[in-house]
Every structure is written in C-alpha cells, then in structure tokens.
Amino acid sequence: MAKGKHLALIAHDRKKDALSMWVKAHEAALTGHTISCTATTGGVIEKNSPGLKVVKTKSGPLGGDQQIGALIAEGEIDLLVFFTDPLSPHPHDVDVKALTRLATVYDIPMACSKATADLIIASGFLD
Ligand SMILES: O=C(CO)COP(=O)(O)O
Numbered sequence: 494m495a496k497g498k499h500l501a502l503i504a505h506d507r508k509k510d511a512l513s514m515w516v517k518a519h520e521a522a523l524t525g526h527t528i529s530c531t532a533t534t535g536g537v538i539e540k541n542s543p544g545l546k547v548v549k550t551k552s553g554p555l556g557g558d559q560q561i562g563a564l565i566a567e568g569e570i571d572l573l574v575f576f577t578d579p580l581s582p583h584p585h586d587v588d589v590k591a592l593t594r595l596a597t598v599y600d601i602p603m604a605c606s607k608a609t610a611d612l613i614i615a616s617g618f619l620d
Contacts, residue, residue: 496525498571498619501561502538503531503553503592505578512576513541515607520545522619529564531557558588562595570596572618573603574610 500523504512516523516538528547530538535549550560564570573596583589596603602618604610613619 496619499527499529499564499569500619501529501564501570501573501575502534502547503558503561503574504534504537504576505553505581505583506533507578507581508576509534509537511607512574513537515574515576515610516542516545519614522614526619529561529570531561553588554583554585556588558585558592562588562592565592565595565599565601568599570601572613573601574613575603575605576607576610577605 502512502516512534520542523545528538528545530547530549532549532552535547538545539547550557561570561573565573573592575593577589577593593603593605602613604613
C-alpha cells in the first residue's frame, strides 16, 4: 500500500545503529513510502528491517550525498532524515554541507537527530 511520500534516510557511521533502531521503532509509519538511502546506510536498514524496500545510491563519500541532493533539487524528496555525527571528521564534509544546504534551500523537513525525527513522526507527516 503506497502512502506516497519519498523519504531519504542517511546516517554517518557512528550514527547508523541509532538510525537503524529509529527505523525499526517506526517501521509501521515508514512502510509504504518510497525510501532512498546512501549505500551503507541502506544496507544496514535492509538487514535490520527486511520488510522495508530501500533504493540505494552510491555511498556518501563516493557521491551518494550528492545523488540525494540532486533528488531534492528535482523536487523528488519529501523528507530528509540524516543522522549526522558532529564529533567525527568526514572526508566528504563539503558534500554533507551541500546536502543539508539543499534541504534548506528547497524547504523540505530535515531531521539530523533522533529528537527531531521523533517529532516529525509525532506530527503525523507520514500518516
Ligand atoms: O556518508 C554518508 C553521509 O554523509 C552516508 O553514506 P553511507 O550510507 O554510504 O555510509
């Protein structure tokens, strides 16, 4: 049953467990939406929530963040959940900044932590 929204789910390495647990906790709300992920994040979500269908881009450091950014620029993405790790350096930091910048430019809801992601679920945005 398609609910019709297109969600982008991404997490930095030290946040992947937290995102995967968040996805598991909200699997019912996420089911039926289109889900796009960067490659490694998508693999973790597929493993822990095999019922969800996930479309994977390249890994973030290899251009995946830019691919998700391009989807945002094309008006394809309704929600970005991106659990960022502000305490680790990332070789593709410019891509991370570009992605969060585009989410702001196109004014799509963006959650960079569990607290905000929980609020978006609680808002009924995905119902
Ligand atoms: O690097 C990322 C976000 O900046 C995520 O990429 P992966 O999901 O491939 O680890």
